[in-house]
Amino acid sequence: MKTCFKIACLLAALAGICHAAETTPASAVVAAKPAVAAGKRVVAYYISWGAYGRNYYPSDIDASKITHLNYAFANIANGRITVGDPNVDTRGKNNFGALRRLKRQNPALQTLISVGGWSWSKSFSDVALTEQSRKVFADSAVEFIREHSFDGVDIDWEFPVSGGLETNVYRPEDKQNFTLLFAALRSALDEAGKKDGRPYLLTAALGNSEKFMGNTEMGKAIQYMDFANVMAYDLNGTWSKSSGHLAPLYHDPASMLPGASDKNNVASLVDLMLKAGVPADKLVLGVPFYGVSWKKCAAEKQGEYQQCDGKGRGSWEDGTLDYTEIEDKLVNKKGFTRYWNNIAKAPFLYNPDGGEFVSYEDSESLGYKLKLIKEKNLGGAMFWEITGDRNQTLLKQLAKDLLPVAK
Template identity: 35%
Template sequence: MNPYRLKRPALALAGALACAPSMAAPEIVGYYPGWKSDAFPVTAANVGAGKLTMALYAFVDVCWDGKHGNADPTVNDVAPCQDAAGDAASANGALVFRDAASDGANLRALVALKRRHPGFKVVVSVGGWNWSNRFSNVADAPAARAAFIASAVKTMRRHGLDGIDIDWEYPGEAGVPCVAGEVCARPADKRNFITLARELRAAFDAAGREDRKHYSITIAAGGNANYVNDGGAASGWLRELASSLDWINIMAYDYHMPWEPRSGHHAALYGDARDPVTADGFYAAGSVRRYLQAGVAARQLVLGVPFYGYGWKGCPPGADGDGQYQACDGGATGGVDGGNSYGYGHLLKQGYLTPAGEGGGGYRRYWNAAARAPYLYDAAQQVWITYEDPASLKEKAAYIKAQGLRGAMFWELSADGGHQLLNALSSAMRR
């Protein structure tokens, strides 16, 4: 498949092309949250493999000093390392599971879905927001990179997987700060990421020749300028990194968060002049433009979309009576588990949205034509909610096809409401 790789022997390239997925079909990539498997088990009905090209299993971690997890106990606990067999793992950089029995069962169930859906791939995603704190150490040390790569190949073969997704949040500036005495970010992170990806690509190609299949490498990447640039205004590192990747999943969401003082769309497709972040290109199309300007090919870009939303409380109606772009009192408390996150399924279950997509339970649905984004507002409760719906997904699918992007990715399967969002996305992408 990969036209982005440099100088390979003709026979090896031909083999990779034969094993790789078709370039013509759009990717529809969805995360499966492994830690939710008790309430949201891997079943054909829950996953909808026929509408996906790939499931990213979230998450596996890396081992360091015999432990994994985040050293900050307010984020999550540190636990002994377990490899894919449930045995103790000790090599710094090796892939490890949260719970080998549960994760292994989930992966077997996902892989079993491939029998009925040959176009469906299963990939493990390493890291995530909570578990990115060791990537800097792994990428910086040759021995740790080697352990990471060897365990990745072993894990793929053991479980019949199709690749690996690296969700490093973020090289050069860790999203979850380190505790005293720990290192989780370095100025050299982005250069080291290039080295890790290059070595991983070589190992995956070698394994693929032996196994007669293509093993993919994808990453989840930030949509802001800090991620795209590597100090100053340089962005050439992304082009180098992309030469070892199948594609990049741009996390084109969380442009506004409920701890901000004003309500705002967290996944606007286009900029709205009334939104202050528009000037910085902080919206989905602006993020894509950054990557294209950095030299990454459109066919290596997958646009991320959220199957969840956020809510603010204490938002006055404002001049338009809709609570949009208003000074609020912080995050709402009517979301999932009493928080400020509003999965689409939660909106339906609580009656804030009707099955027809209209507002309910005191909420009215609005549409921002500039941003191509829906929102809900309850004037009596003064709660404002930003979210994604079938209409906004159709707009994004049209944008993806018009720009020649590789496809769409979403976070995550359990947040959908009866596959309404997945059905809308799949239909729009494949039309």
């Protein structure tokens, strides 16, 4: 996905856009042609369920601080991409309609439909299996983005060969079929782009482990993608009985548990991707706009790397906290104290009353990751997800550091 844009390119894009009325049907909206990239990408994920209890809508998004918006998620039915939640995607709050309005107001913004995700990756192995099934899926992608006026498709297959939900379909040949699926998508999108007089984007969300890299051919598959977003978070989580850091930048020897890998950190993950053949400028580093929490963690080392007893508090579900709640209500408040691990370059909170340990991203740790992005000449930053930072604390930092002109 393209990045930020030079002023001249932006003006040209603005001049070429028809600002349709609010009642313009989706099929009639003309998307902006991506301008020439001048900076890094800032890729936001918006969750469809944000329109429920979170009361966060596409109209709440500050498009001046991002270059690409991935809408999560579309589902797969009968081998074709389908609307994930019609109640908010195309009816009721009508998020797709709101996205079209957002694009008319911000013509340089690129929007993509993200397909699959943790809950809806069951069918990927089947759609990638044969030349015919790949063509049906790719053709449905073209139909979907044309109908709903997206600028491209983001594939979030969790995961090829193994991993993800136990109910997912897996095959050993997923490794090769992953590449073939992207080849089919690229072909269909390019053909559609020639007919429509504009390019369409193809991206992917990449897993955060050596296992994912071993189960894919990223050096081959990346040639079909405009860029790829590596999910460089959830490196530790509440599925483990021991507390750890959500997205440590570097390996901390003190974190080692039996069976653990010293590669379970962001810097090692980036190096793994680059060595696999992913070009640096196509690799977008994912960062979390949330935190994870454990309860009843032993007090030694302020709860860090200690045995715990399950999930701690959460914003919408136990064990997961929006960054805004952490920032506003927990940092050095309510019995919590902020600590800093200078080896992992990671902050954490600990409350001895209840033994609550919280791992999260903040401005200090994000600063080190932004430095890595520049040192490695990566393609930018992606974050999951935009409803978690209502104060725009982290978003403003990303925009200021990565975009040539940020408000």
